[in-house]
Amino acid sequence: MESQTNELHHPLLEPVPDSAASNGGSVELEMVLSDTETPLIRRLAAASRIELNLLYKLAAPAVMVYLINNAMSISTRIFSGQLGNLELAAASLGNQGIQLFAYGLMLGMGSAVETLCGQAFGARKYDMLGVYLQRSAIVLLVTAIPITIIYIFSKPILILLGQSPSMASAAALFVYGLIPQVFAYAINFPIQKFLQAQSIVAPSAYISAGTLVVHMILSWIMVYKLGLGLLGASLTLSLSWWIIVVGQFVYILTSPRCRATWTGFNSKAFGGLLEFVKFSSGSAVMLCLETWYFQILVLIAGLLENPELALDALSVCMGVNGLLFMVSVGFNAAASVRVGNELGAGNPKAAAFSVLTVTTVSFLIALVEGMIVLSVRHVLSYAFTSGETVANAVSDLCPLLAITIILNGIQPVLSGVAVGCGWQAYVAYVNVGCYYIVGIPLGFLLGFHFKLGVKGIWSGMIGGTGMQTFILLWSTFRTDWNKEVEKTNKRLVKWEANKETILKE
Template structure:
């Protein structure tokens, strides 16, 4: 329905016409205009300009848009990651066992609960209850030591409320990100981090609640984060056109939503489970407690660095999908190159800075661990970590380019082959058969990620973007031509 017809309808009703001409459902306007740059397409299509001049102008335009989208998202992801990381740091100061237990418990929770929330943000809790209460025997069944499994089971009990917070947080976060409302989330995350550190210190050290206190405070902090974001949505006037309150209409179309999101859920689960399974495998090594501690520290440092790439994920998906929907094939192609190179370069900077300041590693690791033997083992692993960050940094943006193009099913197949037929077997061979230990498991993980990166980069840069624009246009035309009334006569 055009804007002119809506205006005419309103004028008829206000002029005393008793017939109900007002439509039953109006197209809601977004809170903010989407970021779509026709200027970039014009510059790339202007053959009168020299190639280098076009490249320079296009790069400036794209980076300006990209960093405007990715910058606040990176801050949000970093702060949320530090909330969980700080809990593990505090547990590490209780002892090696506590650090290993918190890592194993937290990774086990994510392994089992990611499938429900990825499929449907409201159903994570019910699926997780049996897994939580059976955490200790399940870990023992998987071959973990009784001591670590028992401590991890205690830590997991305190994470029960966090599961429901996850289920509520992800839809709220995506709702805000889709409208480029990111700075409020960053401010909220920063405030929650301060509260979390204070409460964790009180619960762990002053009240002596140990692992259970650490996990309970972590759950509470996530609920504070969810509640603060939800209150912001309620009191802010930015969302009056996009959310009018709770309604039974939210339960309509769930089957269509499920069919649309199942490929994304499978893709995300296969990728996240891969990293969590490697942690479980590390628990089977000799001296599992020290191995888990070393891998936990290194994976957390790696995850913190890769939050930059994760922040670029959202920007990559938004940029590519917007340009395809706007009919800009050259802009979509250029955005892929820009976001991949930007994420690659920026993610390498922290790793190389840490490598250059490696004499300070002993001091940095003192934040995590008191045990000198564990610190020495972790120190020997950090150099290997610093120079293997580039592969995940490349694959994250390319994966989200695939999401923007609708290739989720293809990426899921790639994940199965690269992660579960290359990465995990290679890590087991290097870690157990060749006795490389944690370094071998990490090398296997990087090997699987490297194969995934090569395949996705090859497919992405061979893509016919004109055809992708045609596909996107067809999808938009289908949705534009479908009008479903809310009520039937």
């Protein structure tokens, strides 16, 4: 990222180049923002109408996709929680302590497709999208193998991290059923990013909605009718993810909208894998550091004096936070697509305005969500478990939950901007400093030294999130979007050159 050193060179004030026209980018928005003869207020009003219309078409179905997918995970924990408090704590530990490791790694590596496909689509290099999709799937399938080994040895890993043998055993049983889900992730995330880069989001929402219905029915049969308990619940979740993968791939094969970007399986996908791994690694580290941050919160809570109560209360709060976080993740996807498309199309002003709009909208929605959570704090836990003790503990944690939700209205969107621009390595460094050098040590200090328990741990980690959000806001505000367009063009030329080299070979 480059700092803006002269206000006269701000992308909203400079003339639009004649070549800034392409699919994915909005030439109309760029022209409106460049029309210096129109009063500023009228320009901003017209630009807002254009951008909100584009954002709604992307964000609304994307939010639905992530909400529905997360609802499957939450419903699995609800089914587990009805078996007893130990099962709820075990499902929470298995999900937050182990499964999120794979989710963060796979989604992060899949985000490389989001950057490359978004910018290539904006630049009308359609044939490159299918190659990126296949290359990413190959890399992620290979990555799934060592992750599977971690799943297999989840019980001794959890015991090594300080969990009780009974809790580790129950959580490991839940995790074993999630092994097929890892390989579903490896294919789903590249497909998902491939479609999102083309602003094809609604079909994924329909597929996920249908799968959720099937998931609920199968979970009820597996857990209660067949009596398979925790293992049945997690196996059903894995099966549901594979249904989504198959549904989306069938759509790609049959839809006219993907004819230009999907031309069949191609041997070129096996070339340039090392370069792709390097680029994917930056995305993976960026997102993993974020995902693992709250995963560590759950693991640390398991070290408290009353770990079962702490994990039950955190399970409820993290479940609610995870569900509402999907709204922000939907805006994250929309921000990544919009910024990537506009940069690929050579529209710096439109890219800058997209960032401003999506961040504002996401923050306002998060503010409303936080207020709603506070208003229902006393009854929130009964959707997960009937215990009054857990309900009181959840109510006590809700103010921290509300603050986290509000911060999540900004931070994920800025991460989406980073993905759209290809800033993953920079954000990874920011995450290391804010999360692991500030947030976690501060949480330990408040939670154990000052005896504030889970509230202290969470408060310290909120401090790290707040610092990271402020740094990303400042960095984004100072970005020179004209130079980002130049970097995007160089990146696309580089990857196009890689493709041509493979063709010669």
